[in-house]
């Protein structure tokens with residue numbers, strides 16, 4: 170007997186044993202009729218926001234006639250290779266070792282915990298090949314990097330095509346020609362629009378709408394092939410994005426759609442519990458009636474199928490399954506909600522997005538609970554505040570939504586001085602001592618938003634002045650910048666966020682005594698987009714954009 174046979178014997182024994190011990194759930198599993206055909210359509214970089222804001226009649230149809238969540242989670246880092254691997258392997262980077270886009274089969278840092286037929290963590294293709302040896306399987310993909318993430322020898326049809334339309338046409342031909350048991354189609358153009366025009370832009374939504382029409386063409390191909398009624402579809406994505414990028418840890422980047430439809434799948438069912446991207450292959454395996462190696466961590470999303478419900482009394486409702494409220498002015502991309510109000514009183518308006526939900530808020534940065542102030546009507550703020558709002562329904566809370574309202578008075582001299590510089594070929598912050606500023610001025614906050622009239626590339630700003638500290642203690646400062654930035658208190662470098670990079674946050678801490686402390690922020694843009702926001706937190710001060718009213722350009726006499 171080979172080890173593989175031993176392995177399946179062990180699984181069979183285990184199944185028998187579990188059947189004997191737990192009849193209810195496992196008998197159902199036994200009864201689940203394997204799906205004849207399963208097609209995963211993965212749209213690179215398609216966020217839930219994209220689906221919510223682009224016309225997507227085919228995806229909408231799948232949601233109305235299927236089971237879905239728009240708040241499934243990808244894995245970190247939110248880069249493509251890591252997430253496609255996790256989907257195919259029913260495991261995370263900790264297991265399969267595809268920890269970044271730089272991963273190659275012969276060049277990695279973390280080896281996979283197990284290998285299958287080839288020198289990678291085994292994928293769903295490998296499991297199908299071993300357990301359903303005659304099954305027809307295919308992988309047709311728009312991004313060539315996808316092709317290194319599965320066993321070439323386990324797939325009947327393996328094709329990379331350089332355009333979204335070509336990939337879809339090829340998938341259609343293949344479906345009609347071979348009626349595959351399992352097919353994975355990957356489309357890349359939405360990610361391209363995210364990197365080019367930016368997530369949340371009209372161009373991005375246009376790309377999502379196009380993806381939807383291509384999904385429609387793939388569905389149509391199964392109808393033409395006469396297998397539509399026997400095919401389960403799963404539409405998902407590897408990650409979302411923010412600004413013109415992804416890879417980070419924000420909800421905008423990590424939340425993904427997970428939408429199933431087809432025979433045996435519930436209709437119009439919003440999956441209430443958490444779903445992870447590595448549940449993808451486990452769900453395919455469950456639907457096809459095969460097993461995955463125990464090195465996998467993904468679990469099938471059984472509740473998506475008829476006959477499977479959450480156990481009674483189980484409260485695994487995900488916070489993300491409840492729509493979070495929105496505070497206006499709302500956040501957009503990297504721009505935080507709230508805003509800077511000079512000589513004016515902001516009105517805080519909160520919208521509850523969850524039907525029958527009740528929204529509570531706080532003004533001190535604390536997490537809202539059902540004992541916090543209930544939101545009933547817009548209210549005015551006369552001072553700087555961190556507003557946090559959270560919607561509750563049946564005792565379950567949504568994620569909280571944060572807005573930073575900064576209130577400043579132009580008569581009191583708040584804000585910082587700035588010096589503006591121009592240079593050539595900067596990859597790091599220049600040494601400003603050897604440069605003469607092109608001009609100087611005043612900015613009420615150290616932010617790209619508060620300086621104008623500069624060129625688009627190779628420019629830099631130095632913001633200087635004083636920060637007022639009321640309470641002795643430890644303070645943490647943050648810069649969120651594209652490209653590099655540094656923040657100094659006195660002569661001490663507190664935040665080193667230097668280098669040529671997209672919008673990213675770095676922080677550092679310092680002990681401060683009450684009084685005025687010199688603060689200096691250096692920031693440059695080499696090329697491409699630019700961004701700067703500075704935050705701090707301290708004793709009794711929740712993390713927030715450093716507000717103008719604690720900054721002053723000169724020490725008062």
Ligand SMILES: [Zn+2]
Pocket residue numbers: 214249360364415
């Ligand atoms: Zn990308």
